[in-house]
Amino acid sequence: MNVELRDPNIIMKLSRLGSFHQSRLSFLRSFLCEFKDWQYNRDLFDLDQEGYGTVVYSFKKKNRVYSLICYANKINDDERSDRVIATKWDAAFTLHDGVPLKEDIERLRNEVPKQEVGRVSYKELTLSRANKSVRVFDHVVESLSNGKQPNLNLLEKVGYLYRTTAVYGSGKFGLADRFRIKNRKEINGPFRLEMMLVYLVRQFTFDQVNHIAKNKNPDSAVKLDLKICRNLGIGNSTGLGMAPFIINHPTLLNNWILSREVALKKIREIKIVKTQDRDLFKDCVKNSLKNITSWNTESEYQLKKIKLLLNDIKKFINFLENEFTFEKDYPFNEIYLWLEKKTCEECIEYIVSIMMEPFGEIIQPLVRQMSSEEEKYFNIPTEREVGDLKKILENKYSNILKIDFKTEESTQKFWFISKNKEEPRLANRFEENGADLEQPLAIARDIKRLYERLLTLKSNLRINQFLIDNNDLRHVVRRAFIIEKFPYSEIQDNTIGENLVPIDMLRLKLSFFGALKFDPRSDKWLRICMFQGAPLPNELKDYDEQWVYKT
Amino acid sequence: MKSLSEIETTAKRASRAAGYSWGIAEEVGKSIRLSELFGFPGIKHLNQYYQNKKKKNFETIKLINKINKLNSSTFCPIILGVNFIDQVKKIETLKKCSVENLSYPLLLLPFLSRGSEIIGKKLLVSFDDSKFLLNFNLSILSNFWNKEIPILANQVEISFLNNEDNFTDHDWKNLYKLAENTFVEETDSLKEGAAGSGLTDND
Numbered sequence A: 001m002n003v004e005l006r007d008p009n010i011i012m013k014l015s016r017l018g019s020f021h022q023s024r025l026s027f028l029r030s031f032l033c034e035f036k037d038w039q040y041n042r043d044l045f046d047l048d049q050e051g052y053g054t055v056v057y058s059f060k061k062k063n064r065v066y067s068l069i070c071y072a073n074k075i076n077d078d079e080r081s082d083r084v085i086a087t088k089w090d091a092a093f094t095l096h097d098g099v100p101l102k103e104d105i106e107r108l109r110n111e112v113p114k115q116e117v118g119r120v121s122y123k124e125l126t127l128s129r130a131n132k133s134v135r136v137f138d139h140v141v142e143s144l145s146n147g148k149q150p151n152l153n154l155l156e157k158v159g160y161l162y163r164t165t166a167v168y169g170s171g172k173f174g175l176a177d178r179f180r181i182k183n184r185k186e187i188n189g190p191f192r193l194e195m196m197l198v199y200l201v202r203q204f205t206f207d208q209v210n211h212i213a214k215n216k217n218p219d220s221a222v223k224l225d226l227k228i229c230r231n232l233g234i235g236n237s238t239g240l241g242m243a244p245f246i247i248n249h250p251t252l253l254n255n256w257i258l259s260r261e262v263a264l265k266k267i268r269e270i271k272i273v274k275t276q277d278r279d280l281f282k283d284c285v286k287n288s289l290k291n292i293t294s295w296n297t298e299s300e301y302q303l304k305k306i307k308l309l310l311n312d313i314k315k316f317i318n319f320l321e322n323e324f325t326f327e328k329d330y331p332f333n334e335i336y337l338w339l340e341k342k343t344c345e346e347c348i349e350y351i352v353s354i355m356m357e358p359f360g361e362i363i364q365p366l367v368r369q370m371s372s373e374e375e376k377y378f379n380i381p382t383e384r385e386v387g388d389l390k391k392i393l394e395n396k397y398s399n400i401l402k403i404d405f406k407t408e409e410s411t412q413k414f415w416f417i418s419k420n421k422e423e424p425r426l427a428n429r430f431e432e433n434g435a436d437l438e439q440p441l442a443i444a445r446d447i448k449r450l451y452e453r454l455l456t457l458k459s460n461l462r463i464n465q466f467l468i469d470n471n472d473l474r475h476v477v478r479r480a481f482i483i484e485k486f487p488y489s490e491i492q493d494n495t496i497g498e499n500l501v502p503i504d505m506l507r508l509k510l511s512f513f514g515a516l517k518f519d520p521r522s523d524k525w526l527r528i529c530m531f532q533g534a535p536l537p538n539e540l541k542d543y544d545e546q547w548v549y550k551t
Numbered sequence B: 001m002k003s004l005s006e007i008e009t010t011a012k013r014a015s016r017a018a019g020y021s022w023g024i025a026e027e028v029g030k031s032i033r034l035s036e037l038f039g040f041p042g043i044k045h046l047n048q049y050y051q052n053k054k055k056k057n058f059e060t061i062k063l064i065n066k067i068n069k070l071n072s073s074t075f076c077p078i079i080l081g082v083n084f085i086d087q088v089k090k091i092e093t094l095k096k097c098s099v100e101n102l103s104y105p106l107l108l109l110p111f112l113s114r115g116s117e118i119i120g121k122k123l124l125v126s127f128d129d130s131k132f133l134l135n136f137n138l139s140i141l142s143n144f145w146n147k148e149i150p151i152l153a154n155q156v157e158i159s160f161l162n163n164e165d166n167f168t169d170h171d172w173k174n175l176y177k178l179a180e181n182t183f184v185e186e187t188d189s190l191k192e193g194a195a196g197s198g199l200t201d202n203d
Helices: A027-033 A101-117 A134-147 A151-156 A192-216 A226-230 A240-250 A250-268 A275-293 A299-322 A333-342 A345-355 A359-365 A386-397 A445-453 A463-469 A469-486 A502-513 A537-542 B004-015 B022-037 B044-052 B076-091 B111-121 B168-181 B188-193
Strands: A039-047 A051-061 A064-072 A091-097 A122-133 A160-168 A233-238 A413-417 A426-430 A516-520 A525-531 B096-102 B124-125 B130-133 B139-142 B152-160
Touching: A027 A192, A027 A359, A039 A091, A039 A192, A051 A101, A051 A160, A051 A192, A064 A101, A064 A192, A064 A226, A064 A386, A091 A101, A091 A192, A122 A192, A134 A151, A134 A160, A134 A192, A160 A192, A192 A233, A192 A537, A233 A502, A240 A250, A240 A426, A250 A333, A250 A359, A250 A469, A250 B139, A275 A345, A275 A516, A275 B139, A299 A345, A299 A516, A333 A345, A333 A413, A345 B111, A359 B168, A386 A445, A386 A469, A413 B096, A445 A469, A463 A469, A469 B022, A502 A516, A502 A525, A502 B188, A516 A537, B004 B022, B004 B044, B022 B044, B022 B111, B076 B168, B111 B124, B111 B130
Parallel strands: A160 A233
Antiparallel strands: A039 A051, A051 A064, A064 A091, A091 A122, A122 A160, A233 A525, A413 A426, A516 A525, B096 B152, B124 B130, B124 B152, B130 B139
16 A cells, blocks of 8 residues: 655644654654663763862763763852843853863863853854753752652652753854764764753753752762652753744755654555554553643643643544554554544644654664755756746645735734844734844745746746846745755745744754653743653663653 | 854855845855855955945846956956856856956855856866866865955956866876786686676577
């Protein structure tokens, strides 16, 4: 049986992309898989009694070493902010390429805590900072120093000791450009080094909390139970900064989504599913209920989605137990078709993610195809004709071409870069100044403009001639020729309309990171948790791949 | 040291701020990145050009011909560069073209380098006395290394080089002969057993 890949016109709608969940394709899971046989070490632990100072961790294999350097600093409570406008953090981190020399550690001590206004070098690969969840951190220190384990209810509500507020890579603030390292096999997957940083930061939070508790009460302090550690992750606050990324990297976006779609297609095409695989799938679905019921948020938008999801998952479990049998041919195809008919988008994508769990042999080769050599597709094929371009637009942007961009509702918002923090922002063009400095992120509107202009031209006009007088639309001409080859490279929605929910864009990216428990704090930023339930660094050699569903 | 990613982003944004469309700004970002990667002072010249552009009007070229000249004023290197990569397959048929009075010619160089990659041919470029050999966007050879590149070229010449060997037959034969010393002379027995098919295949 041949199952068609799902239609980009459905999958690339923002409401669908904003319903994606982590899976075996997610970057934090593929990072763990790649680095499981690397040697983990804590190379330096130089904290004072209050937990301030420097710590270095490393992953090593043969001659390759990656070292996380952590700088823990004292800050006042009124200086602690998750917003990008903050200038001080409880801890700042950089991932160094190799073993850092003393001079490196000293050089970076002056720069890393400054984050965006500091300068790092090509020897550094990623940069980040994090703040304590003070309520949880203080409680854990207090409990451990008194010889007790912390209150699990409180820990479950938050899920982490520290929250990162940004993780930078790929040349930002002087970090190494990707071209310097892209041929290394172990990082042949998106955001591997960012994931490594976050993972090692998680270990730092445990080591620091144990250290402070021990120093507070050397005689009676106990260490944080390893099982509790495993069930804590790292929080992350994420704002609009992430949203433009998925528009600005169309071939990369395609490769992420295409991998997911190919995985689903292959799973639906399996004629007979082995007993152990069907059991694993069922177990993961049932175990995952705990992830949903422990998903805390005050966002009404998300609460509604969680409620719908929970109802639909229960409905699905009932279907699996009472109406469905894996004895039929192509059982996952039947499951998928049932989901499409009977459940919400959030549930469809949730189960699609879980379907991948038993099939590592399908997933692993796809993980290696999730990066992109974007430069290869930058040049516009200017020998092609206007007729070709028109056809591409009609075939690949059919829903976009139906949008009426003459209304205020469809053009209400504009994306801009704030002068203060050089970060992307979104505003109402009819109420705020700055729309003349709009970023090129209104792809749907500009594609429609391009189409309308092409309608008046002869089909055999070459693109190089068209561009002479139409370079204002050059950015979307380039994209149209990219989508011709990469069907999932474009969001099939209006990114400046009144009804835009920007966190849908963030969720898409975060789901590929492997985030759990999205907690929108507004329509423009959210909190998440990463690595919750993941094995600890010294447990990587032999860990359970399905740890996500066993927290 | 600034990363290439920072260089590309800043050049792109500055180009948009200087009045170019986003699509052209993207081209400039890529080209300045290349220029710096090859060791040419792209950022310096772009900055000077945009400062100058506020005061002076530069002419844009639409269709690139064999000879491109203006009576007064000078050409904008950005629009010339973008049109060069767009029209390079057509310009290639001219074998050679020239531009008179080009401001900030260094800014044209990375566009020409990208053109060399698109058509798969080396380009020989001269800005008055400065010569550059562009090799498929993989490298640029120059007789102008470490010298101040002028901000105006009176005469720019671009030649499309045929894909030819840059060594003689004699050199090749001699080297090939030496390489043959790694081969084994085939005996009848080797002919029979060391390859897949038989000595005759008339069946």
